[in-house]
Structures are given as structure tokens and as C-alpha cells.
Amino acid sequence: MHRIEFTLNGERLELDVEDHMTLLELLRDRLGITSVKEGCGIGECGACTVLLDDKPIYSCLTLALKVRGRDVKTVEYLSLDGRLHPLQEAFIKRGAVQCGFCTPGMLLTAYSLIQSGKKVDEDTIREALSGNLCRCTGYIQILEAVKDVAHI
Amino acid sequence: MPVGKPIERLDALEKVLGAAKFGADIKREGMLYGVVVRSQKAHARIHHIDTSQAQMIPGVVKILSFRDIPGKNRFGVLRKDQPYLSEGYVRFLGDPILLVLAESERAAREAAASIRITYGELEGIFGPSSSALSNVKIHEDGNLLCQKKVIRGDIQKGFSTSDLVVENTYQTQFLDHAFLECEAGVGFLDELGRIVIISSTQNVHYKRKEVATLLALPEEKIRVIQATTGGGFGGKLDMTVEGYVALAVYHTKRPVMIRYTRSESMLANTKRHPLTISYKTGATKDGRLTAIQVRVVGDTGAYASYGEVVAQRAAVHASGPYEVPNVYVESLMYYTNNPPCGAMRGFGIPQMAFAHESQMDEIARLLGIDPLQIRLINGLKRGASTITGQRLTHSVGYIDTLKAIEPFWRDRRKGDWEGYGLGSMYYGIGNTGVPNPSSCYLTLREDGKIGFHLGACEIGQGSDTVLLQILLQTLSVGPEGVELIRADTDLSKDAGSTSASRQTYITGKAVQLAGEALKGYLEEKGFYRGRSLKEIYLEAKEEGRILFEGFFDPPTTPLDPQGQGIPYATYAFATHMTKVEIEPATMRCRVKKVIAAHDVGRAVNPVNIRGQIYGGIAMGIGLALMEEFVPGKTLNLNNYYVATIKDMPEVETILIEDPEPTGPYGAKGVGEPALIPQAASIVNAIRDATGMRILKLPCNFERLWLQRLSGGT
Amino acid sequence: MLPIFKCHTPKSKEEALSILTEEEKIKVLAGGTDLLVELQSGKKVENLLDITQVADLKWDPGSKAQIISPLNTHAEISGSAFIRENFPALFKACSLVGSPQIRNMGTIGGNIANASPAADSIPPLLIYDAELTLESKGGSRQMALASILEGPYRTGILNHELISSIYLKPLSGFREGYKRLTIRDSLALSRLSVAYAIRDDREMWHEIRLAIGSLTPIPFRAEGFERAIGGQRKDRGLLEGALTDLVNTVREMAGERPTHRFKIPILKELIREIFGVGDASR
Numbered sequence A: 001m002h003r004i005e006f007t008l009n010g011e012r013l014e015l016d017v018e019d020h021m022t023l024l025e026l027l028r029d030r031l032g033i034t035s036v037k038e039g040c041g042i043g044e045c046g047a048c049t050v051l052l053d054d055k056p057i058y059s060c061l062t063l064a065l066k067v068r069g070r071d072v073k074t075v076e077y078l079s080l081d082g083r084l085h086p087l088q089e090a091f092i093k094r095g096a097v098q099c100g101f102c103t104p105g106m107l108l109t110a111y112s113l114i115q116s117g118k119k120v121d122e123d124t125i126r127e128a129l130s131g132n133l134c135r136c137t138g139y140i141q142i143l144e145a146v147k148d149v150a151h152i
Numbered sequence B: 001m002p003v004g005k006p007i008e009r010l011d012a013l014e015k016v017l018g019a020a021k022f023g024a025d026i027k028r029e030g031m032l033y034g035v036v037v038r039s040q041k042a043h044a045r046i047h048h049i050d051t052s053q054a055q056m057i058p059g060v061v062k063i064l065s066f067r068d069i070p071g072k073n074r075f076g077v078l079r080k081d082q083p084y085l086s087e088g089y090v091r092f093l094g095d096p097i098l099l100v101l102a103e104s105e106r107a108a109r110e111a112a113a114s115i116r117i118t119y120g121e122l123e124g125i126f127g128p129s130s131s132a133l134s135n136v137k138i139h140e141d142g143n144l145l146c147q148k149k150v151i152r153g154d155i156q157k158g159f160s161t162s163d164l165v166v167e168n169t170y171q172t173q174f175l176d177h178a179f180l181e182c183e184a185g186v187g188f189l190d191e192l193g194r195i196v197i198i199s200s201t202q203n204v205h206y207k208r209k210e211v212a213t214l215l216a217l218p219e220e221k222i223r224v225i226q227a228t229t230g231g232g233f234g235g236k237l238d239m240t241v242e243g244y245v246a247l248a249v250y251h252t253k254r255p256v257m258i259r260y261t262r263s264e265s266m267l268a269n270t271k272r273h274p275l276t277i278s279y280k281t282g283a284t285k286d287g288r289l290t291a292i293q294v295r296v297v298g299d300t301g302a303y304a305s306y307g308e309v310v311a312q313r314a315a316v317h318a319s320g321p322y323e324v325p326n327v328y329v330e331s332l333m334y335y336t337n338n339p340p341c342g343a344m345r346g347f348g349i350p351q352m353a354f355a356h357e358s359q360m361d362e363i364a365r366l367l368g369i370d371p372l373q374i375r376l377i378n379g380l381k382r383g384a385s386t387i388t389g390q391r392l393t394h395s396v397g398y399i400d401t402l403k404a405i406e407p408f409w410r411d412r413r414k415g416d417w418e419g420y421g422l423g424s425m426y427y428g429i430g431n432t433g434v435p436n437p438s439s440c441y442l443t444l445r446e447d448g449k450i451g452f453h454l455g456a457c458e459i460g461q462g463s464d465t466v467l468l469q470i471l472l473q474t475l476s477v478g479p480e481g482v483e484l485i486r487a488d489t490d491l492s493k494d495a496g497s498t499s500a501s502r503q504t505y506i507t508g509k510a511v512q513l514a515g516e517a518l519k520g521y522l523e524e525k526g527f528y529r530g531r532s533l534k535e536i537y538l539e540a541k542e543e544g545r546i547l548f549e550g551f552f553d554p555p556t557t558p559l560d561p562q563g564q565g566i567p568y569a570t571y572a573f574a575t576h577m578t579k580v581e582i583e584p585a586t587m588r589c590r591v592k593k594v595i596a597a598h599d600v601g602r603a604v605n606p607v608n609i610r611g612q613i614y615g616g617i618a619m620g621i622g623l624a625l626m627e628e629f630v631p632g633k634t635l636n637l638n639n640y641y642v643a644t645i646k647d648m649p650e651v652e653t654i655l656i657e658d659p660e661p662t663g664p665y666g667a668k669g670v671g672e673p674a675l676i677p678q679a680a681s682i683v684n685a686i687r688d689a690t691g692m693r694i695l696k697l698p699c700n701f702e703r704l705w706l707q708r709l710s711g712g713t
Numbered sequence C: 001m002l003p004i005f006k007c008h009t010p011k012s013k014e015e016a017l018s019i020l021t022e023e024e025k026i027k028v029l030a031g032g033t034d035l036l037v038e039l040q041s042g043k044k045v046e047n048l049l050d051i052t053q054v055a056d057l058k059w060d061p062g063s064k065a066q067i068i069s070p071l072n073t074h075a076e077i078s079g080s081a082f083i084r085e086n087f088p089a090l091f092k093a094c095s096l097v098g099s100p101q102i103r104n105m106g107t108i109g110g111n112i113a114n115a116s117p118a119a120d121s122i123p124p125l126l127i128y129d130a131e132l133t134l135e136s137k138g139g140s141r142q143m144a145l146a147s148i149l150e151g152p153y154r155t156g157i158l159n160h161e162l163i164s165s166i167y168l169k170p171l172s173g174f175r176e177g178y179k180r181l182t183i184r185d186s187l188a189l190s191r192l193s194v195a196y197a198i199r200d201d202r203e204m205w206h207e208i209r210l211a212i213g214s215l216t217p218i219p220f221r222a223e224g225f226e227r228a229i230g231g232q233r234k235d236r237g238l239l240e241g242a243l244t245d246l247v248n249t250v251r252e253m254a255g256e257r258p259t260h261r262f263k264i265p266i267l268k269e270l271i272r273e274i275f276g277v278g279d280a281s282r
Ligand code: FES
Pocket: A037, A038, A039, A040, A041, A042, A043, A044, A045, A046, A047, A048, A049, A058, A059, A060, A061
């Protein structure tokens, strides 16, 4: 058991986690944040993506105790102020959502790119999203949505 | 006018918020977890099962075997040949044997892993040709599941009047649906003591029937509701977790969740049928097809699932979208000890398109005719007949798809190690030559809203939105006036499965008809002159007329023994043009550009349709270049490669609208057509780039290099 | 679901090293991108030592010049201007690992310790003659990376040792690169990889470094090849001869493998391309 303190979507949390608990399990099973999905459990699909200190990581391959003292964001963060983030709006408008299972992870990865302050073009978007699989959309409308928000 | 507009998807908001509840996201007080114990042998008798260790793991509640099944231990969409739990004999690696229920998922998984099963291994059959010859019988009736034929004209004469005959054998692979959400569902008892199942599925009414048979309960005692479903592609048509969830609730009276891990999903889920397609085509010097002789041999794996449907569809679509006077097609499907193969986007036609489109290009090449030209010469046009003898009288947009592609085709400029290819297809919408109905109903409600009771499953393809658009169009009301109640066996009628690209066309028509019935009534009651729905509701209630139904069953005829008849009321048509680039050192093929032209009848929601086409292209890239399921070896997504965003080319879509008079506002379907021609156009482009004719999929660098080493073509 | 284990989270190197000495059955956890996959797939372990919070094992790439931290992630390395300028082959290889998420998690030390034949970072580290400092409670030793790679997923790092730093020798005046063969461009395992550094002019190959991954049980420096053409006048025949010898070396190291049927011709083509004498005949 480890006592950890961390920030989740802007809120400080302190709780005990078991050594073998993954961040994915902590978020989904303990904290009920089911927007974080499991698609493979071994770091091959991106459905479980969360932001750790604003960088995308796979929560299925991260021990919960590793987030001690760090900042974790899930897709809920994007609309904390009660308004949709421009990325969420663009995803809706562009038809970038089909079954929606990849969507939370995809949005977080895109958000991290947009926030990073790096120069964004089609290639960097493709690179940034290349760790998130989508079986439905063929990615084109996702690309369009991110481009809209990045103004390209 | 909602039809034709890129209306935003109904479900998009809750999905971007992460609020949509998929199967595994549902929690109920006191929920148990179930894990299915599966066979570790492909063909064996079970000698002994030792659950003693498992029983001792704290939290284990029950371990169920086939003996605990009160009703029938068999399911299957056409042929009920698949046991939920093995009766002492297993037919594939992954065949279910026991169901472990425990207070936690960890306890259930640990218990399942601790169960020792001893097997007496039997000789396994791992391909259709050995299945045909072997005297090992996988099922009592023998190893041949079915044989379908399409015979037309005089095949001998056809070939004797040909100037050129091209003959090749094509081979395709097992594929996994790899929907991003693995199978999951929960079950519980409702206040009335009925069993309720909420699961990730493509068809709630079918599942209710199967569960009723499994538990020997009347259908009214079962309620199946669709959870938000993370992709299906055919893989959630068969029973997945539903039977196990139901059985567990039946025995424990407690809420139960079963969710498959990716590895379980890969073991349990049906696959795309590998087909061996021996294809002989005859043509005259001027490029007219005179005859085709096609033999399709498929591997349905251990159970029938949709094997018969695939065999039938493969036969009916064997020619591709071309007129051929003399035809002999034979399509056989064999049982083996491979994983069961079932429905997967396109039901065998992506495989067939790979063959017939390769043949078309070979003929064109050998005759010195342009590939686009040869398709124009032979393409199905209004008034032409398909190989089942069906005269196409309307909505035959094939030639238009070619014409739309033509300027791009004429303009193509090829660099070193680049190539361009065409792929065309036609696809019958709905089930093949069998009744294929859909119903839906609308209710007037006290709150002044119209209840839209829809049995069709939204699996990500967008049916909720498209069907609502059709309704709004019919009723001339806004979306705020309608409440959608979807895929709940208590609150909707059977709309048939979300498969065969049929929901827009068939359920769409049912929706339109229900809408028209309601509209007539509303007109009569003065709604369009300003009376409110609340007022009208009160009157309707008085009159006992609050429910308005729509029903549609497309006009088809069964196929005769020669495979002649009208198997579908309408067809979709498409052509893709693809540019590839080959990395010379490695022979890695990358798809650079696709132009996709689709005759959709009427584009109800153009943004949605484009999404379907893009998704189909991604899957076509997988089929052609990277996806391959190897039984026993492929256990997760680390060795099953689906296209990533980096593998996607630039895509241009062209929508052709040749309206289908029987469809809702002229619409047909696009879900499967989006995928079907893609792999075909890629292999033709590879031929153009390298001179190598691909006969086996996927053509990854390994296959391409070996072919290059063996001298190319 | 992970098996049940105890995870230690030391804050200092000293603490980490004592835990390593005390616990018998213990595995070191860094980014987790390899180890947790194994554990998710059913492997058991009793103790883990999470070293990612060990402050004195961590610094930015380039901040101690040629010494990189074993805890540097692939993203840190491929995001470092210092690495891009001084170790371009490593920069390239790290930018191709797995996916952005994997690169944010996986570490270079983990890559080495896991010793996968397909590890992207190892061939470039070999061309820089990477040297590891292995520390244990009793002291430390310097070992060449090449000498601690013992077999697939097997190294000479002892149970109670940690990689505490990685020293690289920059190559100046070389053109460098990293090429690999994968089924797709992301989330893919290298099926063959080549890291190279060439110092040449129009006529001469002055000095060559070449390391190959995913072909033999461990990635290796093609020293015979380097010697055969290094310092020689550019000549197609000479290169072909050296390639033939290289293939023989591969066969000696790996034995006959079915995948060699396509990997060997691809290797030859890649090297011809790198040396500017690509087979233009087809
Ligand atoms: S569930 Fe974590 S990457 Fe797939």
C-alpha cells in the first residue's frame, strides 16, 4: 500500500493505492472515471491515454503509485468550466467521433499537442496522434478537427 | 430539410465528454464478475477438469459448466451448432468450457487461471482442403458446411468464344475485427424478476431470442438493451458475453459483469473468412467479358456462424459489377479446427473484390486496354442483368463512379516506384434472397414529444442520426420534438441486425413509413396548422391511437438452385482509385492517395458517409498490407496491426446520388461498400508500381520481397 | 491485470542500491513499457524497484555533456537539441520508438536492461561505443554496452546492480542515421534496423560505423564490415564483398532463420542505399 497525493483534473487527491494497481484501474475502478478506456492493456491502442504532467501516457502501463506528486488529466478536464473545449466542438462538427471509444484518448493527445506550444502542422498532428488507434473513422476527420483548432 | 445535411451526430456530445457508458463502464451494486475458461487445445476431448484450487480462492461464488444450462446449449445465427460451454469436446483453441463467477474480477481471473483441464488431443484440421479430404468429422453432419452455386448461360461456349483466358488463384487471410472496445456486458434482475442484459451488440432482438432458448424462458422474461457500442464490424452480431451474463444472473440472482480482455476477445471473437478463390475469366479482343468460372473455398472454422451467408454472398457477387453472360460459380465452406469465422464488414466481398478486380486488370493489361476503359465496357448499367439474372432497372450508379474517377485517372503521373490502381465493387444491400424486415414505431406522448422507438443498434456508424434525419424530414419537425429510444427489446420492435449495410435503407424506410403514418394523423388533427402535440396526444389517447408503426421488407426473391433470382432489392456501387509508393530497399508499400466514388442513392448525411468511407479505406489498407490473424499466435494488438493515422493517405470522396426508389428519400447503404474496393485497388496499384501481381494477402514487405526474389510477376 | 507484488519507491540511489542488495527476487522498474507488458501478460514477480523517483539518477540529456541518464525517456532524448546535434543516429532512433506515449514513458536505461533484439536505441548506442556505469552497493564498474549484451533479453548486469549513467563518444565529421523496417510507421516493432555513421568524401570511405538490430540474437557492431571498407576507395565491388562477409557473420551469429530469406536481401539493399550505391537496376 502506498499513500499518494496527486492532482487530478485540477483537484488535489490523497489516497492509498495498492502496489500492483495501475493508473487505469485507479481511475476507472476506484475513482469511477470511465472515460479512460481499456482497449488492449499492453500499450498498443491509446484508449487508456491520460496526461501526466501534460504529456500523454498509457495509464494501462503506469503504476498508480507513480503519479505521486504529479498532475493527471483526463478528458473531463477539457470541459471543467462547463463549456466544451474547441477541440471537442471541432470533433463533433467534423464527424471525428464514430463509436467514440478512442475519443477521450484522442482528445487528450490532441490537447497536449495544442497546449505544447510547438509548431503544429499536418505532420506533427499525425505524429502526435500516432499512438492512438481508431478502428472506425480512418482518422481523416480527426485530423481535420485538430487542424481547425490549430488554425491550419 | 434534414436529409442531405451534415447534421451533427446525436451521440457525439456524450462521447467527447467521455460520458457515454460502454459495456464495461456500467456498475451495479453487488456486482459479480464472470470469466470464461477456454480450451487450450484446438481439437480434443476433455478428460478431466479440476476446479479444486479455484473453489478455494476467496471470493469465488460459482463455477458453471454445460450441466448448469437449463435450456439449449447451442446458438448460431442460421445453424445452431455452437455450444455456450463445452460438453466434453472442444473444436478450437478458445472454445469455452466453464464460467467462473466471483466477487471481484481479480478473484475470477485467478480462479479461471488455476483450473486444470486435461485433454485427449485429437487430430486437428486446419484448412479447408484437409477438411474436405479428412475422415475426421468436426460436426456430425460432416465437414462441408454448405455449397452455393450461381450458374448462368453456357460456360463452355463462353470460354470457346473468348480470345483470352486469364486464370489465377487468390488467397486471403483470417482477420480480427479489432473493434476498439472489447466485448462487455452486465446483467441483473429487474423488479419483475426478469433478466436484463445491457451489452455491446449489433442486434438486441436476436440476442433476446438466443438467451430465451438458452435459459428455457419465454422471451418476455428477457430484456436486452444495447450499451454504447465501441465498434462492431460484424463481430458483435454473434452471441458474445450475453449468454454467459444471462446464465450467471439466472444462477446467482445477482448483477454480473463480463468483459473480455483483448486477448480473450481475440480468442473468442469470430474472424473474417479466409477464402481461396480460383478465378478463370474469358474475354474477347475488344475487352468484353465472355465467361467467368470461379471456385471459392472458405474456412468457417469450428462453427457455422455466418459461414453460409459469406459463401452465398461470395457466389452472388463473384463477377464484380460487370455483365457476364456465361457464369459458373461454386462456393464451398468447410468446418475446420480454426477459430469460428463470422460476419465481418462486407461478408466475403472484400475478398472477392480482390480477386475479380485483379482479374479485370490482368485482362486489360494483356489486351492492351486501359483499366478504366475495360470497366466502362463491362460495367453494369441500367437495364443490364447481374449474374443472378436480376435486371437492374434503377439506381445503377456504377458507370457514374467510373466517370467521376476518370479525370483523376487520366491525369495520373507516375514516378519511380509509384503506381496507380482501380478497384470497383457492387454490393447487395440487406440479406441475400431472404425476408429481411425492419420495424419501428412512434408514439405520441403526454410531454408533447414524439417517442422514436428504434430497434436498430448504433455501433458507431451513425444510424441514430441518419434515421432521425429521415424521421424529421418526413414529419417536418425539429429534433427537439423527438425523443429517441434505441435498441431496447422492451421499448422497440425488431429492426434486424446492424449488418449488411442495411439500416439506412431498410430501417430508414420503416422509419419513413412510420413517419408518414403519424404525419397523416397529425395533419388530420391540425398539427401543421398550429395545434400542439400535447393537445393532440389527449385526443389520440381517447381514440386509442398513440402508436404508429412502420414496416419494410425489401422486395427480393429466393435464389433457385442455379443461384438465379433477385437476392437484393438494391445495390451500392463504388470505385476507388489508389496511389501507392513502394520503398525500393524494403518493399514497404505506403498508400499515398485515394479517390473514392460511391453511389449511395441519396446522401442522407454527407459528413457521416465520408466518415464511413475513410474508415473503410483504413480497414482496406489493413486487409491489403498489414492485418493478419494467426490462430494461436495473435493474442493482442502487439501483433495484429491495424492502420494508424500515419498509414492513412490523403483521401478525396465523391458522392454519386442515383436515387433508389424503394429507399428512404432514395438512400441505399455505404458501411461495407466503403471497405470493399480498397484492398483491390491497392494490389492493382502495386502491380502498376512493381510489375508484381499479388495473389496472397496481406502483401507486407515480407511477401513482396519474397515475390521479388522469385522473379517478380 | 497485474500480478500482486510489492513495489519499492526509493528516492535516492543509495536507498535503491540497498533495497536491491537486500531483496532477492526483485526487478527494476523504470518506464514500465516492457516490464509491465510482461506482467500484464501473465508473468509473475515478487518485488519491483521503481527507480523513476531516484533524484540522483536523473538529469536532462546534454546537461552533463556526453553522459546521459538511464532514466532519460525516449521523448527527452529525441526532444534534446544537444542529442540532435551530437548524436543524430540516437536522436533518430529514439524518435521512432513505439508511439509518443511510449516515448514519454520508456527510458533508455530500460531499453538497455531489457535487451530486446529489436530495441531501437541499442544499435545507435553501439556506434557511439556506449559505456555504462553499473553501480551496486559495493562499488561501481564501467562496461562497454557491447560487452554486457549477452543474448535476447539477457544482459551481464548483475541482480544488485543499477545502470547509473551512460557515456557516449560523439563522432565528428560523420554523417549519421538510423533506418528500420516495420510493418507500419507507428506502434511497430523493428524487424530490422541499421544505425550508421560514415566519414567520407567523394572518393573515399574514411571511417565507418555500422550496427545492426533485429536480425541476430543481440544487436551488433559490424566490425568486419567497418574494417573492410573503412579507409578504402569507394568501390561497388568492395562493398559487395564486404556485404557477403557481413551476411556470413549474421549467419554465424543467428544460424539459419526463415526470416533471413527476406531480411538479408533487405539488409543489403538498405546498406547499399546508405552507402549511395543503391541497386538502381529495379
Ligand atoms: S489500453 Fe492502454 S494502450 Fe491500450
